[in-house]
Amino acid sequence: MKRFFSAVSLFLALLIIVFSAAITTGCGSNGRTIKVYNWGDYIDKSVIKSFEKQYGINVVYDEFANNEEMYAKIKAGALDYDVLVPSDYMIKRMTNEDMLYKINFDNIPNYKYIDDRFKNLGYDPKNEYSVPYMWGTVGIVYNSTMVKEPVNSWKILWNPKYKKQILMLDSQRDSIGITLKMLGYSLNTKDQKQLEEAKQKLIEQKPLVLAYVGDQVKDQMIGNQAAMAVVWSGDAIYMMRENKDLKYVIPKEGSNIWFDSMVIPKTSKHTADAELFINYMCDTQIAYKNADYIGYSTPQTEAKKLLPKELTSDKTAYPDEGDVKNSEVFEDLADSLPLYDKIWTEIKSK
Amino acid sequence: MKKRNWIAYPHIVWMAIFVLVPVFIVLYYSIVSISDNGIQLTLKHFARVFEPLYLNVFIRSIELALISTAICLLLGYPAAMILASKNLSKRNMLIVLVIIPMWMNFLARTYAWMTLLERNGLIDTIVKAIGLPPLNIMYTDYAVVLGMVYNFLPFMILPIYSVLSKTNKSVIEAAEDLGATPMVTFKRIVFPLSLPGVMSGITMVFLPAVTTFVISELLGGGQYTLIGNLIQQQFTLTMDWGFGSALSIFLMILILISMGIMSKYEKENEGGGLW
Numbered sequence: 189m190k191r192f193f194s195a196v197s198l199f200l201a202l203l204i205i206v207f208s209a210a211i212t213t214g215c216g217s218n219g220r221t222i223k224v225y226n227w228g229d230y231i232d233k234s235v236i237k238s239f240e241k242q243y244g245i246n247v248v249y250d251e252f253a254n255n256e257e258m259y260a261k262i263k264a265g266a267l268d269y270d271v272l273v274p275s276d277y278m279i280k281r282m283t284n285e286d287m288l289y290k291i292n293f294d295n296i297p298n299y300k301y302i303d304d305r306f307k308n309l310g311y312d313p314k315n316e317y318s319v320p321y322m323w324g325t326v327g328i329v330y331n332s333t334m335v336k337e338p339v340n341s342w343k344i345l346w347n348p349k350y351k352k353q354i355l356m357l358d359s360q361r362d363s364i365g366i367t368l369k370m371l372g373y374s375l376n377t378k379d380q381k382q383l384e385e386a387k388q389k390l391i392e393q394k395p396l397v398l399a400y401v402g403d404q405v406k407d408q409m410i411g412n413q414a415a416m417a418v419v420w421s422g423d424a425i426y427m428m429r430e431n432k433d434l435k436y437v438i439p440k441e442g443s444n445i446w447f448d449s450m451v452i453p454k455t456s457k458h459t460a461d462a463e464l465f466i467n468y469m470c471d472t473q474i475a476y477k478n479a480d481y482i483g484y485s486t487p488q489t490e491a492k493k494l495l496p497k498e499l500t501s502d503k504t505a506y507p508d509e510g511d512v513k514n515s516e517v518f519e520d521l522a523d524s525l526p527l528y529d530k531i532w533t534e535i536k537s538k
Numbered sequence: 539m540k541k542r543n544w545i546a547y548p549h550i551v552w553m554a555i556f557v558l559v560p561v562f563i564v565l566y567y568s569i570v571s572i573s574d575n576g577i578q579l580t581l582k583h584f585a586r587v588f589e590p591l592y593l594n595v596f597i598r599s600i601e602l603a604l605i606s607t608a609i610c611l612l613l614g615y616p617a618a619m620i621l622a623s624k625n626l627s628k629r630n631m632l633i634v635l636v637i638i639p640m641w642m643n644f645l646a647r648t649y650a651w652m653t654l655l656e657r658n659g660l661i662d663t664i665v666k667a668i669g670l671p672p673l674n675i676m677y678t679d680y681a682v683v684l685g686m687v688y689n690f691l692p693f694m695i696l697p698i699y700s701v702l703s704k705t706n707k708s709v710i711e712a713a714e715d716l717g718a719t720p721m722v723t724f725k726r727i728v729f730p731l732s733l734p735g736v737m738s739g740i741t742m743v744f745l746p747a748v749t750t751f752v753i754s755e756l757l758g759g760g761q762y763t764l765i766g767n768l769i770q771q772q773f774t775l776t777m778d779w780g781f782g783s784a785l786s787i788f789l790m791i792l793i794l795i796s797m798g799i800m801s802k803y804e805k806e807n808e809g810g811g812l813w
Contacts (some may be wrong), residue, residue, distance in 0.1 A: 256774050352674075358760040360775065399677040399759025404652075413657050529776040530591070536763040538597050 191527045195287045221246040221268040222461045225262075227228035227448065228253055230273070230483035234284040234387045245461055262287065268455045270462040276311040277361075277476055279318050283311075290316045295463040298470035298488075303507065306447065310517050319466050320451035320487040322422070322479075324447050324505075326362055327438040327513060328382065329424045331431075332418035342370035342415070342439045344380050351396045355417035358400035360532035361518065362444065363390065366418060367439045375449070375516050376526040382442075386410060391538055400536070409434060420446075422484035424504050429483075436504040439521075442514025561669070583784035592768070592785070596792075599765040602679065602754075603747035606686035607694075611736065612741045613687070614694030618735075619694070620739035622702035638691050648685055648756050653759070655681055677749075677759030684755040693742035701726070701735030741800045745793060765789060 219290055220243075224236075228251040236247050250269075255278040261267055262282075268296050274282065282288050293299055295314075302320055306441040312318045334353065337344075345366075347353055356363050365375035367386040377383065398414050405417050410430045419427070424436040450469060452462045475491035483507045486492055492500055500506050521528060571580040586592065595706065621632055639647065654660050655676040662672045675681050705728065710736030713723045751766030760767075 255775065256777060260777065262776075358755070396763070397761070400761060401759065404756075408656075413658070417675065436801075451670070525776055526778055528780075530780070533763055533768060533771070534591055536761065536767075537591065537598065 203431035212409045213296050213318070213376065220244065220458070221248060221460055222458050223248040223250070224271045224465065225250050225252060225258060225267075225269045225270065226271075227251065228271045230448075230482055232477045235474050235477055238474075240318055242468075243461075245464070245465060247465070262453055262455065265455070268457060269372050269453055269460050270456040271391060271465055272451050272453055273321050273517070274448070274451065276309070277520045279449060280311040281520040281522070282451070282453070282481075284522075287454055288317045288389055289406050289454055289456065289459055291319065291452060292459075292463060292468070295460065296465050296470065300473075301470055301472060301475075301490050303487050303489050309447065310519060311447070312449070318451045321447045321469065322482065322484040323445070323447045323487050324485050325438050325507060325515060326357075326366065326418065326420055327424065327436055327504075328416055328442045329419045329427060329434050329436045331409070331412060331414075331433050332435050333433050334399060334412075334415040338435050339416070340440050342366055342441055345418070345537055346393050346396070348396060350415050352398045353415035354393075354397050355414045356393075356397050356400045356520045357405070357418045358402050360528050361521075362418065363400070364528060365444055365518070366439075369439075369443060369514075370407075372441065376445060376519040376521070379393050380527075383527065383531060387535060390535045394535065394538060404429075421504055422482070425483050425499075425502075428504065438503075438507055438511050438515070440514070441514065443512070445512050445515040445517055447517065455519070561713050564783045564786050566783075567599065567779045568618055568787045569751055569764055580780075583780040584788070586781055587788050595765055595768050596788075597747050598762065601794075602682060602686070602764070603744050606683050606690065606747045609683065609687050610691050610694040614691055614739060615736070618695050618698035621699045621756055622705075629703075633696075636695055640692055644689060645752065648753060649691065650756070651681075651685055651688065652676070652756060653673040655684075677761060679758070681757040682754050682762070685757040686747045686750065689744040689753065690746055693746075697738040697742065698732060698735040701732045705731050714782045738799045741797060743795070748793075749789065756789070759808060 215473055220225070222245055223295065224247055226249070230251070231249075233249075236249055238248055239245070252261075252380070254273050258274060258277060258281070258344075261287075262269065264270065279288070296319060306320045306323060308315050328339055328344070335344075335350070338347065345356075354525055359503045364383070364386055367389050368375045368377055368382060368514050371382070371385055373379070373386075396522070398410075401408065406423055406427055408414055409417050409419075409427050410431075412431070418438075421436065427435045428436065450466045452459055452466075456462055469478070471489065472490040473496070475488035476494040479486035479491055479495060480489075483492070483505075486495075488510060503511055568583050569579060569581070570577050571582060605667060617636075621629055623634075624632060655673075657660075657672070657676065659676070664676070665671075665673055675684070702707065709727060709731070710723060713727050718726070751764060751770050754760075754764045754767060758764075763771075769782050769785050769789070772778045772785065776782075790804045
């Protein structure tokens with residue numbers, strides 16, 4: 189048996205050597221190649237094909253599951269991606285750590301189509317590093333057959349009437365963030381006392397919570413397993429399509445408004461081609477295809493006009509400025525991150 | 539045979555690169571603090587491990603793992619005895635039945651339990667049809683323990699079975715000839731002889747149970763942080779690799795100690811290993 193394992197490991201070792209050799213020579217060939225690193229299931233794949241065809245640039249397309257995973261890999265420095273699609277606070281962190289190139293906006297003429305509402309935001313105040321790809325909010329999705337009263341405040345998540353019928357996001361930043369919002373604080377606070385207050389609130393809420401979930405929330409809400417859940421707007425659109433009883437609200441206290449934007453990391457060796465790709469993504473037809481496929485909200489104004497009216501007039505996907513006037517964009521917590529983590533562990537180990 | 543020793547080298551190299559080196563990297567991260575002032579030796583990560591908040595997480599994880607191991611033993615031992623007592627053709631069939639679920643992906647099996655246990659799920663529907671009140675154990679400790687027992691039970695049955703089936707039947711016959719009741723025979727002959735199997739069964743169930751983070755996340759609804767969740771959180775979310783490494787090292791030490799205790803029993807008798 190031992191000999192068998194040795195043979196297998198030898199074989200595997202050889203395999204790795206051969207493959208890594210193949211990959212390195214692949215990069216050295218004449219064809220132009222860019223590497224794109226995006227969220228899972230977050231693009232209409234036909235768009236990549238048409239880009240390759242139009243510009244003769246080969247695209248290596250990889251996917252990540254969350255910002256932190258992407259950050260850890262880029263920070264480790266072994267990967268030479270040309271385009272990334274991180275969220276707001278992660279872009280801030282990466283610019284703070286000098287990990288991103290400034291984008292030459294002369295090469296991105298399609299940037300003019302991006303809604304001015306989404307320019308010069310906190311994570312990129314002078315608009316030097318990022319081009320918005322998708323955006324959305326965090327809110328409450330509820331089942332109108334189980335919740336008869338009007339839903340307009342985060343406070344309903346603390347209503348004992350819905351004991352064991354509430355689903356929270358298993359995400360420290362979002363769950364603590366909405367609690368801070370309910371208490372009237374900023375969801376970027378680093379103030380110990382405010383965070384302590386939010387912690388007490390969440391501990392108080394725990395007996396009412398059915399579960400802290402991630403992607404499962406979609407199945408659970410569609411399957412009528414719970415009365416309400418904290419969700420991202422994009423997921424809400426998907427759920428509402430599957431279950432007509434579901435409704436989505438952005439509570440009046442305000443919420444989190446988020447952006448996934450395209451950036452060029454300093455690991456890139458083909459910044460001009462990366463800009464070509466970013467510009468292509470902002471093309472009206474292409475942005476439309478992506479928004480239609482993913483179901484999230486596009487910041488590209490012309491593409492939005494091509495989408496079906498019932499979607500663009502729905503405030504779930506496209507809330508107007510009044511609906512999100514109290515909402516904030518996440519900022520990088522930097523040194524306060526361990527504090528958030530500790531609070532979250534305390535809540536969950538109660 | 540000696541000439542062929544070289545064939546083991548890839549294996550040794552493989553183990554060194556992918557087991558030893560990573561362990562040392564984890565150890566390294568757990569005892570340094572990396573800041574703008576450079577890299578300094580520190581024990582602050584380990585100091586944090588011993589804060590009551592995190593010790594409680596350890597205690598909780600060990601508690602749940604112990605409960606699951608005990609249930610596995612209570613269910614697994616009789617099952618192994620029944621297996622060992624069957625004649626050969628039946629026995630092989632039954633063993634295949636024990637092993638078949640393990641051919642399926644662990645995650646898929648756990649997801650399957652979610653649909654069984656949820657509100658208006660299959661189990662609740664049946665229970666209600668009989669006229670009993672719904673169980674509603676989804677997202678509770680019961681569901682977590684159930685998930686652990688279900689997933690790890692084969693690891694208890696197989697090593698015990700392997701020892702029991704090798705037990706010399708004449709020893710048992712001798713005991714019966716000398717007038718021992720079945721109960722006494724079991725207590726004084728069969729059980730002591732099967733101890734190595736029991737010990738390796740306990741190890742093989744306890745280790746994955748204490749480190750799991752998938753079962754507690756899916757079936758426990760993320761309500762109770764276990765040590766596996768805590769470590770995962772440090773690496774993927776908080777980016778506190780130092781603290782995460784310290785937690786991992788502390789867990790490794792705990793596991794090494796318990797394995798040391800177990801292996802003491804195993805050495806006394808051969809054939810305790812699984813397969």
